[in-house]
Amino acid sequence: MTEPVADATSDAPAERYLLRQKLTMMVNRYEIVRQDEFGKELGLLCFAEQKRMAAKEQVTFYTDSAKTHPLFGFKARKRIDLGSGYDVTDSQGQPIGWFKKQFKASLVNSTWTLGVPDGREFVGRERNAKIAVVRRLWDIVPVVGDIPVPFLFHFDFVAEDGSVALTSTKKAGVKDVYHVTLPALADGKPIDWRVGMAMAVALDALQSR
Numbered sequence: 001m002t003e004p005v006a007d008a009t010s011d012a013p014a015e016r017y018l019l020r021q022k023l024t025m026m027v028n029r030y031e032i033v034r035q036d037e038f039g040k041e042l043g044l045l046c047f048a049e050q051k052r053m054a055a056k057e058q059v060t061f062y063t064d065s066a067k068t069h070p071l072f073g074f075k076a077r078k079r080i081d082l083g084s085g086y087d088v089t090d091s092q093g094q095p096i097g098w099f100k101k102q103f104k105a106s107l108v109n110s111t112w113t114l115g116v117p118d119g120r121e122f123v124g125r126e127r128n129a130k131i132a133v134v135r136r137l138w139d140i141v142p143v144v145g146d147i148p149v150p151f152l153f154h155f156d157f158v159a160e161d162g163s164v165a166l167t168s169t170k171k172a173g174v175k176d177v178y179h180v181t182l183p184a185l186a187d188g189k190p191i192d193w194r195v196g197m198a199m200a201v202a203l204d205a206l207q208s209r
Helices: 129-140 192-205
Strands: 014-023 025-033 041-051 057-062 072-077 087-088 097-099 111-115 122-125 156-160 164-169 177-183
Touching: 014 192, 025 057, 025 192, 041 072, 072 192, 097 192, 111 156, 111 177, 111 192, 122 164, 122 192, 164 192, 177 192
Parallel strands: none
Antiparallel strands: 014 025, 014 177, 025 041, 041 057, 057 072, 072 087, 087 097, 097 111, 111 122, 122 156, 156 164, 164 177
């Protein structure tokens, strides 16, 4: 694996990533791959493993298979009150962003708020409101609710001025694969890719919580 420059951000107008989830008996493994504008894979940046049937309040991303070089991660502020939010930190444990699920709004359409150190905040919602409602009905119908939801869900995070900061589009297929884009914002730069990809992983790992 080629290690990226730790704690660095890119000046590219838009950044594209592929997020893969690989299921095993004991852990869920998330892999982040950089892509070019044509969707060509440019190499594995980092990965994280989440223990199954365990608390999901913390996820750490590593650049090496031995997990000796942490690159960034996110952690719940409180173990029980997940509504308190999650902090994203760099390899030195310094805060680089945060996110929080808006539980009341999520009763109809899953809604998250993503923040960065300069004070900017972005609101993310499921792209298709109708599918969001159908997914909720699916979960509460007896018997049917025990069957995995067959509908894809995509998210868009936007700034107050309406500009898009992050998109996560789930690819159709047996495995969970997401195309994640971080467009340039008003300052000409995307948000920190580590914050964006922490949010992207959380959309999969924490969506049902």
